[in-house]
Amino acid sequence: MNRRRLLRTTAAALPFLHSLWSWVLSPIQAAAADRSMSRVRPTHPEWPSQASWDRLNQEVGGQLEKVRSPLAACMEAPSSPRCTDVFKELKNPYYLGDEVGLTQTLGWVDGWTSQPSAYAVAARTTGDVVAAVNFARENNLRLVVKGGGHSYQGTSCAPDSLVIWTRKMNAVTLHDAFVATGCAGQQPPQPAVTVEAGAIWGHVYDAVTTKAGRYVQGGGCLTVGVAGLIQSGGFGSFSKAYGMAAASLLGAEIVTADGEVRIANACTNPDLFWGIKGGGGGSLGVVTRLTLRTHELPQFFGAVFATIKAASDAAFRRLIGQILEFYSAALFNPHWGEQIRLRPGNVLDIAMVFQGLDQQKTETVWRPFLDWLEGAPQDFSLDSEPMIMAVPARNFWDPAILTKLPGLVIADDRPGAPKANLFWAGNVGEAGQVLHGYQSAWLPSFLLQPGQQGRLADALFAATRHWGISLHFNKGLAGASAEAIEAARDTATNPAVLDAFALAISGAEGPPAYPGIPGHEPDVPTARRHAAAIDNAMTEARKLPAVGSYVSESDFFDEAWRESFWGSNYARLLAVKDKYDPDGLFFVHHGVGSERWSADGFTRVT
CATH class of the missing domain: 3.30.43.10 (Uridine Diphospho-n-acetylenolpyruvylglucosamine Reductase, domain 2)
Structure with missing residues (x-):
């Protein structure tokens, strides 16, 4: 057969061959498509043997x-x-x-x-x-x-x-002069701590502060995991002084979807490094190790506690206005953090912490506000004398000291539990909780201006007619140092945090419960009433406006989660996701790229 006849014969056969191969390959292609569109369950034949x-x-x-x-x-x-x-x-x-x-x-x-x-x-x-x-x-x-x-x-x-x-990966290693991999000559050596992914903040504070006399910016709750907090951005009690926890990250080791162990820092894989600084845990890979800068300790850490009851609605509205004016004038600076809570029943709880002030200076700061209360005994009453205490900073998380202070901490009571296994008594309600509702929003700093404080007080008072609302001042960076704000700007967290003076939170929870266990099932009707009340309370706050939401403390049902959690940073985060996890191996509810999957993370929808 000459070449021309061969070409004509081959050309004539192509449609038949194409049909034949389509028939042979279609089941294989379909199976591959199904595999990429849906993950397997134990009931599926593809489940591992x-x-x-x-x-x-x-x-x-x-x-x-x-x-x-x-x-x-x-x-x-x-x-x-x-x-x-x-x-x-x-x-x-x-x-x-x-x-x-x-x-x-x-x-x-x-x-x-x-x-x-x-x-x-x-x-x-x-x-x-x-x-x-x-x-x-x-x-x-x-x-x-x-x-x-x-x-x-x-x-x-x-x-x-x-x-x-990762619970068993909990080593903590201190460095006197750390330089991130690939950053020699680009970064000066600095004190730091390397923490494995399963460590919790109470143990890290004990190692870094109690034992080594340094400070690392972490979470307020002692049992929160280090890796999860950093990837969520991370606010601790002293964020206005030391910035976000994610902004203290110097480097991390992370296993990406291809099984590669990658180093992420400002000089190596900088896009991945930026993504894990506030991009949310569990979306970009498995962080196995983190290195965070440590700071020189101030001389003192301390706290202020008080509960004030107003005798009438009008008095409570005045009290809200006064605490906002006092905060703006005396506490809106890097010394102060934590929160005030406004509760139905016209009750205001103060649970503030401070750094860098001694006992006398702290009492002097609070004297004008306490004098104002004492000047109106017919309107305001205190449950007990306000507690103001300053302690040497090195003792702030010292288990030996904390266990001697009545009612402050609770110890792990299991036989053989380490002495450092403590948690704040104020967090006991969170252990085993079933959430009824939870919402948050950042409050812009312009609301503290004298001409705006009345509007802010009115909105907060209106919120308390529905449900309690708390102002977490350490979860907004307005009032922080310029250095802390600039460092936070280079994280993936919603930029709204940079000009927020506080994060407003409203939530409710029930005791440990589980569906299908008689006598221990969640109280669904009560939960739904609470959820509606929380929604009404936060609707009042969002009229201010209050903007965005903190990814770790947010509404499960927020349909605008991409804008709420990350704002203008989301497109950049999604590009990082597509580079390191193009097939979506890592999925979490309302995490980066989760819009491409069903709610349970098993079926790709786009």
Whole structure:
């Protein structure tokens, strides 16, 4: 056959060959499409065999666990002594953190319920994390990352998933002169601390401040995980002095969706580095190690507590106006943090902390406000004498000191628990809670101007006619140092925080409860009433306007979450996501790129 005839014959055969190959390949292509569109569950034939799980277990040194929630005992026998013991322990955040099948919050009525994964890798090394990531990707599994487990949004649990549990990765290492990888000659050596992903802030403060005499910017709650807080932006009690926790990040080790171990800092993978500074936990990879700058301690840390009851609505409105005027004049600076709470019943709670002031200076600061209260005894009463105390900063988180102060902390009461396992008594309500509702919004600093304070006070008073609202002054950076604000500008957090003087929060929760356990089920009607009241309260606040929301403390049902959490930064975050996780292995509710997936993270929708 000559060449011309061969070409004509081949050309004639092409349509037939195309049809034949389409018929042969279509099931393969369909299967590939299905694989990319939907993750597998234990009921699917593609779910890994027991032999596959056994191989993973060998690869991670026997650290693979088949997960069973302690609440399963209550499902089987709700009135048994064992179930009674479980519900007692649910008020201990250390117990919750040490149980892979539980989370610090047990759910959100009408939103989500804490459910255990199918399997967990209790990672001890970065290599364990790599093995788990590769296994999840290769077997098309729903993957979850759990560190401290404090997510209000339910992002550290999912049924039918593989969870990478970093609790056992908790080493803390101090440096006198740290230079990030690849940054030699570009950054000066500086004091720092390297913390593995499973560490919690109470233990880190004990290592850095109590034992080493330095300060690291972290969270206020002692049992919150370090990695989760940093990736959410991170506000601690002293944020107006030391900035956001994420802004103190010097470098991180992170396992990305391809199973690669990457270093992220200002000089190496800077786009990924920026993304994990406030881009939300669990969306870009598994952070295994973080290095944070440490700071010289001030001479003193301290706190001010008081509860004031107003005798009438009119008096309460005056009290709100007065505390705002006092805050603007005396507390709107880097010395002060934490919150005031405005409650129905015309009650105002003061729970403020400070740094860099001694006892006498602090009492002098508060004297004008206390004199104002004493001048109107017919309108205002105090539950007890205000508590003002300053302590040497090195003792602020010292377990030996804290346990001697009545009512301040609660100890982990399990046999053999470390003495450093303490948590603030004020956080006990959060352990094992079921959320009824929770919303937040940043309050712009112009509202503190004299001509605007009345408007702000009116809105807050109107909010308290529906539900309580608190002003978290350390979760807004207006009033902070110029250095702290500039550092925060280079994070992924919503830029609205830069000019916010506080984060307004309204929320409600119920005690530990779980659907399907008689005698221990959530109170759904009450929760829905609370949720409606919270919505009404925050509607009043948003008339100011109040803008955005903090990703870690936000509304599960916020439809505008991209704008709320990240504002103008979202497009850049999504580009980082597409570069390092193009197939969406990492999914969390209202996380970067989650709009492409079903609510449970199992089915791709775009």
